[in-house]
Amino acid sequence: MTFPYLYQEVDRIYAKTIGRGIRTLCVTSSNPGEGTTSVVCALAQRATAVNLNVLIVDLNLHNPVVSRMIDPNEWGIEQVSITSKAIMQHPDDKPDHPPPPPDWDCAINHMAHEITIAGGPGIKVIPRPCADNNPVRFREHAMLNRMISYWQKHHDCIIFDTSPLCLVNQRNIPAQHIATCCDAAVVVVKSGKTQKHQLKEAMEILHTVEVNLAGTVMNDFANPLLGVELIRQCQKLGKRLPWLSKFLIKRIKKSAFLFADF
DSSP: OOOOTTSHHHHHHHHHTGGGTOOEEEEEESSTTSSHHHHHHHHHHHHHTTTOOEEEEEEOSSOOHHHHTTSHHHHOOTTEEEEEOOOSOOTTOOTTSOOOOGGGTTTSOOOOEEEEETTOOOEEEEOOOOTTSOGGGGGOHHHHHHHHHHHHTTOSEEEEEEOOTTOOOTTSOOHHHHHTTSSEEEEEEETTTSOHHHHHHHHHHHHHTTOOEEEEEEEOTTSOOHHHHHHHHHHTTTTTOHHHHHHHHHHHHTOSGGGOOO
C-alpha cells in the first residue's frame, strides 16, 4: 500500500518530525503489516519535495518491502519506476567526505538506489543488509552511530524502516536498538488490527530504552471513514463516467456527517 505524499496527514507527520529539525527518524510498529513502509516512503517524498536530501535505510529483515521496490518485476506496480545509482562514493572525496568506517565495510551495501513512486520525487534507498551478515553487528550502538554519522555528512535526514517491536526473532534487528540511536521514533498503528495490549507492549519497550517518541500514526486504510470510502469507490467510475464521478465526489465532500468520527 502506498499513498500520495501530498496528503495533509503526511504534512502533519512531517511537521512533528523532520519539519522540527529531526535528522534521524525511526519508523516502526507493533506488528507486521501496519503500514510502516508506506509512512516511510510518503514522509521521504514529502521532505524531498522541499529540497531536503533524504535517505531511507531498510533495516527490516522480517519483511524488507523497501528493498523489494528496487526489483520492479518483484514489486509489480507500473507506477513505480526504478533507477539505481551510487550515492555513497564521491569521485571528488575530500577530508570532509571520508570513506565509510572499516568495521561496517561489508555489513551493508554502500550502493543506494533511487526509486520513484507514482510520479512523485525520487527517494534514495539503502537496501537491507545481506542475509549472510550477522544481525548482531547492527545491535551495537557504537557501530550504528558511526553509520549514522557517515550518512549525515551526505544527507539532511535519514529515515529507518524497521521490524515490528513485538516481533521477536533472532534474525531481526530490534527496532528499539535503532530508535535509541535516532533523534526520535514514530509508531504506526493500524486501526481495527492492532490490539490494545500489543500497542501497550510496544510503548513499554520504547519507554524502557528511553526513546524519544515523536508520536503515533493511525493507519485507517482498512477502517476508513464512510465519506473517504465513498469517494474511493466513486473514483473507480472516473475512467468510464468521469462526469458522474466528479459530481458524486463533490456532493460527498459537502456532507460533514459522512466524515464524522463516531
